[in-house]
Each structure stands twice: as structure tokens, then as C-alpha cells.
Amino acid sequence: MDEGRTVHPDVLVANPDVPSPNRLAYTSPVLTGDVRISGRPEMRLRLAIDNKPGANLTAYLVDYGPPGSTAAPFVVTRGWMDPQNRRSADRSEPVRTGKLYDYRWTMQPKDYVFQAGHRIGVVVFSTDQEYTLLPLGGTRLRVATSDSEVRIPVVGGRSALGF
Numbered sequence: 001m002d003e004g005r006t007v008h009p010d011v012l013v014a015n016p017d018v019p020s021p022n023r024l025a026y027t028s029p030v031l032t033g034d035v036r037i038s039g040r041p042e043m044r045l046r047l048a049i050d051n052k053p054g055a056n057l058t059a060y061l062v063d064y065g066p067p068g069s070t071a072a073p074f075v076v077t078r079g080w081m082d083p084q085n086r087r088s089a090d091r092s093e094p095v096r097t098g099k100l101y102d103y104r105w106t107m108q109p110k111d112y113v114f115q116a117g118h119r120i121g122v123v124v125f126s127t128d129q130e131y132t133l134l135p136l137g138g139t140r141l142r143v144a145t146s147d148s149e150v151r152i153p154v155v156g157g158r159s160a161l162g163f
Helices: 009-013
Strands: 024-027 035-039 042-049 057-064 074-081 101-106 110-114 119-125 139-143 149-151
Touching: 009 057, 009 119, 042 057, 057 101, 057 110, 074 101, 074 110, 119 139
Parallel strands: none
Antiparallel strands: 024 119, 035 110, 042 101, 042 139, 042 149, 057 074, 057 119
16 A cells, blocks of 8 residues: 555545555445444454554544445544554664564444445555545555454344445
């Protein structure tokens, strides 16, 4: 992932099925029934910042309407992480460029219903220009996807997803 310029979050969440060098986007299959979440989604990323000693990490949980819909994606909740505070909010630790670290953070709590026919999306990028400090652009993030996950507080557990 490479953020060579400032990109507005609306652009980052759009078109999740189209690759972008500015974010990672993942979507669920189309939901066969309504799915309610209640709580704080949690991000667990194994990630390296390849070109800077510091950056921001941002994750959005997104409601994508039915496939083919012209409705704009809806950001359900979001969360942020300062990699230099990966172990504690009150203690900074330098980040070595290119080294994989484990990052864990929660998004803002939410009670929300994704409607049948929609998809649940997760979008990961560096700086959220609406909510975080704006370091210089050009951050390159490398995520080890096989060692990363998002935990979504689905009411009724995994079986409530219907897939």
C-alpha cells in the first residue's frame, strides 16, 4: 500500500473491488439476511512501514449496498493506531522501517444493522485526513494478510452471517 498523495476517505472506500495503491479493501459475500453488530470491531494487523520511521494506521468498517447499486458506501465506524504507541498509549517506541510488527486496535463502538443484500467491508489505509494528524505523504505499508484479521462483534455470532 502506498500513499504518495493525500486521498480523501470517500475515495478510499469507493469501489472496493478495484485495486488501489492507496488502501486495502476487503468485503464479505453478499449478506443473505440482516446482520446486526454491537460493540467495538477489532483490527489485528501484522504490518511493516517500509519507508518511514512513523505513520498512522486507519481502518474503516463500511456498509456496501447491493452489488450494482449507485448508493455511496456508508462508513459505519472507524479506528486509528499510532504505530509508535503499539504497546501502550503512554509510551512511544521507535518503529524500524521494513520490520513487521503486530498492531492491535479497536474501532469506535457501534450498534448497526447491515441489510440483506449488502456487503460488509473493511478498508485499511494510512492517514485519515479527517481525523488524524497529517504527516508527509508517501507512506508505504506492507500487510501480512495471512497473519492479520478483523473481529466484528456480530450479534448471534458467526452463524448469524449466513455464509
